[in-house]
Amino acid sequence: xxxxxxxxxxxxxxxxxxxxxxxxxxxxxxxxxxxxxxxxxxxxxxxxxxxxxxxxxxxxxxxxxxxxxxxxxxxxxxxxxxxxxxxxxxxxxxxxxxxxxxxxxxxxxxxxxxxxxxxxxxxxxxxxxxxxxxxxxxxxxxxxxxxxxxxxxxxxxxxxxxxxxxxxxxxxxxxxxxxxxxxxxxxxxxxxxxxxxxxxxxxxxxxxxxxxxxxxxxxxxxxxxxxxxxxxxxxxxxxxxxxxxxxxxxxxxxx
Amino acid sequence: xxxxxxxxxxxxxxxxxxxxxxxxxxxxxxxxxxxxxxxxxxxxxxxxxxxxxxxxxxxxxxxxxxxxxxxxxxxxxxxxxxxxxxxxxxxxxxxxxxxxxxxxxxxxxxxxxxxxxxxxxxxxxxxxxxxxxxxxxxxxxx
Numbered sequence: 001x002x003x004x005x006x007x008x009x010x011x012x013x014x015x016x017x018x019x020x021x022x023x024x025x026x027x028x029x030x031x032x033x034x035x036x037x038x039x040x041x042x043x044x045x046x047x048x049x050x051x052x053x054x055x056x057x058x059x060x061x062x063x064x065x066x067x068x069x070x071x072x073x074x075x076x077x078x079x080x081x082x083x084x085x086x087x088x089x090x091x092x093x094x095x096x097x098x099x100x101x102x103x104x105x106x107x108x109x110x111x112x113x114x115x116x117x118x119x120x121x122x123x124x125x126x127x128x129x130x131x132x133x134x135x136x137x138x139x140x141x142x143x144x145x146x147x148x149x150x151x152x153x154x155x156x157x158x159x160x161x162x163x164x165x166x167x168x169x170x171x172x173x174x175x176x177x178x179x180x181x182x183x184x185x186x187x188x189x190x191x192x193x194x195x196x197x198x199x200x201x202x203x204x205x206x207x208x209x210x211x212x213x214x215x216x217x218x219x220x221x222x223x224x225x226x227x228x229x230x231x232x233x234x235x236x237x238x239x240x241x242x243x244x245x246x247x248x249x250x251x252x253x254x255x
Numbered sequence: 256x257x258x259x260x261x262x263x264x265x266x267x268x269x270x271x272x273x274x275x276x277x278x279x280x281x282x283x284x285x286x287x288x289x290x291x292x293x294x295x296x297x298x299x300x301x302x303x304x305x306x307x308x309x310x311x312x313x314x315x316x317x318x319x320x321x322x323x324x325x326x327x328x329x330x331x332x333x334x335x336x337x338x339x340x341x342x343x344x345x346x347x348x349x350x351x352x353x354x355x356x357x358x359x360x361x362x363x364x365x366x367x368x369x370x371x372x373x374x375x376x377x378x379x380x381x382x383x384x385x386x387x388x389x390x391x392x393x394x395x396x397x
């Protein structure tokens with residue numbers, strides 16, 4: 001025998017919210033079903049039955065009002081304020097024709113451009129000092145008073161000033177310091193090695209050595225001496241070295 | 256030769272004692288010795304120079320004056336003479352004095368064109384002092 005939805009729910013000790021959650025239906029709809037305000041939609045019957053672990057046939061399609069509970073009355077929804085264009089027709093009811101004709105109000109007026117931030121103005125002043133420019137000179141370049149620039153325009157101006165400052169600082173502060181690598185010495189030694197040139201080394205202990213470069217690294221140079229012996233010189237033990245005139249070694253080493 | 260280069264040389268001569276061992280023996284703050292040896296600018300003060308001089312059994316002044324001739328100061332002078340197209344004179348560790356125009360320099364060496372027209376490659380750590388001595392503002396302002 002079929003039972004009222006609210007009776008089954010109370011038997012199962014399930015709240016309306018839990019039932020709604022389990023069945024995936026709105027709470028308001030469940031309450032309407034339970035009050036008998038409307039019949040249970042057949043499409044929802046299966047969901048409610050599964051949520052309550054009962055057969056569909058056990059649920060009455062239209063509930064009897066719960067004893068002591070008043071009839072649930074649908075309250076009229078408040079009319080939503082819709083701004084309409086002047087002269088536009090009013091929305092007529094909630095019928096299919098009305099639902100399709102969704103109206104939108106006119107687009108709001110675009111916001112006026114935001115004024116420049118104080119931090120932007122301060123930054124411009126700093127950059128002007130670095131560029132040795134006055135605000136008046138910059139205004140001539142820009143074509144309008146700086147006070148009239150909005151945030152976007154000020155941002156663009158800052159970008160261009162920063163580029164100019166970067167060029168300037170590169171010239172002023174970035175000294176020619178190729179010290180991150182041993183490029184030049186390595187290039188010199190590579191050329192000397194490729195050419196088979198003889199280098200004469202002056203050592204820290206006052207001695208000298210000479211030979212052809214057959215290899216080198218960041219901390220040492222390996223040479224082949226005239227007698228064919230190979231020696232690795234630690235750069236820490238070197239003072240300087242220079243290339244010997246070509247032919248000098250061959251004469252010396254010739255038998 | 257900068258204090259950093261000199262310390263590196265002393266450490267090598269001492270058989271490669273580690274920076275940590277030196278710090279432990281001299282009670283220098285952790286990591287400070289490594290900075291003194293590796294950094295291009297002058298790191299350290301009279302007290303640390305004195306501790307290290309005692310450690311190696313050297314006169315204090317032998318280390319102290321090198322603090323005023325850091326690698327960075329040599330770079331400044333190299334920048335200045337290149338910009339001014341003037342020669343530089345290097346007073347080397349072995350007592351030699353070489354003068355020439357700077358053709359190039361990098362992390363480890365300077366290439367000087369001598370008056371005879373030869374390119375002499377001088378190891379940077381071998382330069383004890385040099386002339387002209389450029390001030391920081393001079394090199395930067397060029």
